[in-house]
Amino acid sequence: MSLHIGARREDVAPKVLLPGDPLRARFIAREFLEDAVEVNAVRGMYGYTGTYRGERVTVQGTGMGMPSMAIYATELMREYGVRTLIRVGTCGAFLPEVRLRDVVLAQGASTDSNMNRLHFRGIDYAPLADFSLLYAAYRTARRLALPVHVGGVFTTDRFYGDADKEAYEKKLAEHGTLCVEMETAALYTIAKAYGARALSILTVSDHLVTREETTAEERERTFTAMIRLALETLVSDEEKE
Numbered sequence: 001m002s003l004h005i006g007a008r009r010e011d012v013a014p015k016v017l018l019p020g021d022p023l024r025a026r027f028i029a030r031e032f033l034e035d036a037v038e039v040n041a042v043r044g045m046y047g048y049t050g051t052y053r054g055e056r057v058t059v060q061g062t063g064m065g066m067p068s069m070a071i072y073a074t075e076l077m078r079e080y081g082v083r084t085l086i087r088v089g090t091c092g093a094f095l096p097e098v099r100l101r102d103v104v105l106a107q108g109a110s111t112d113s114n115m116n117r118l119h120f121r122g123i124d125y126a127p128l129a130d131f132s133l134l135y136a137a138y139r140t141a142r143r144l145a146l147p148v149h150v151g152g153v154f155t156t157d158r159f160y161g162d163a164d165k166e167a168y169e170k171k172l173a174e175h176g177t178l179c180v181e182m183e184t185a186a187l188y189t190i191a192k193a194y195g196a197r198a199l200s201i202l203t204v205s206d207h208l209v210t211r212e213e214t215t216a217e218e219r220e221r222t223f224t225a226m227i228r229l230a231l232e233t234l235v236s237d238e239e240k241e
């Protein structure tokens with residue numbers, strides 16, 4: 001057990017999927033894993049362990065924002081020995097060519113958060129995906145004939161912004177940033193600190209240019225292309241635990 005995860009150490013697999021929404025964790029366990037058992041319910045942040053094509057996988061909700069992601073990612077690596085982490089999250093698209101329900105592989109993450117600046121004493125660290133995992137996900141997407149966008153994302157501390165936020169998001173879009181979400185910069189930074197491998201796979205749940213959006217139910221219960229891609233990447237990944 002750790003402070004925020006009630007599972008026994010042996011109940012958590014070395015490979016973990018991380019949705020922000022704990023109900024998406026439950027949906028993934030019910031619809032995609034065999035023999036899934038609930039291993040965490042502390043604070044309602046559900047976690048489950050089961051098998052996917054014979055390999056043990058844990059799916060653990062992380063909540064919203066970098067501090068919450070940092071808590072779960074840290075405890076999973078430090079207390080449970082997790083080595084491979086794939087976030088399966090939602091994002092808002094910045095660019096017209098990134099359409100609603102498209103899938104994004106986050107190569108790196110810019111951020112407006114102060115968390116990394118505190119950690120690196122003012123230096124602008126560049127949080128990057130693990131290349132072997134990114135490459136494995138890209139190859140898996142090709143095999144599944146699933147189109148994906150690969151590029152930079154923006155991890156924000158502010159879901160609701162103002163004119164100031166809109167201005168810097170416009171600049172990020174002009175510099176090729178694909179979409180906005182709230183956890184990837186923390187996940188990539190902390191995974192590197194623990195010598196673990198991390199990747200964020202995101203589905204576009206709303207569009208900041210066209211203003212289209214999906215429903216809360218769709219965010220909880222669908223986006224199966226992203227989930228299938230993440231699970232197939234985990235089990236086809238050549239770096240075995």
Ligand SMILES: O=P(O)(O)O[C@H]1O[C@H](CO)[C@@H](O)[C@H]1O
Nearest residue numbers: 020021064065089090181182
């Ligand atoms: O759908 P999840 O994984 O929670 O991801 C996105 O959705 C939440 C905001 O609605 C933030 O956590 C953001 O990163």
Ligand SMILES: O=c1cc[nH]c(=O)[nH]1
Nearest residue numbers: 090091092180181182
């Ligand atoms: O953080 C997020 C997630 C989805 N859509 C957004 O606009 N922001």
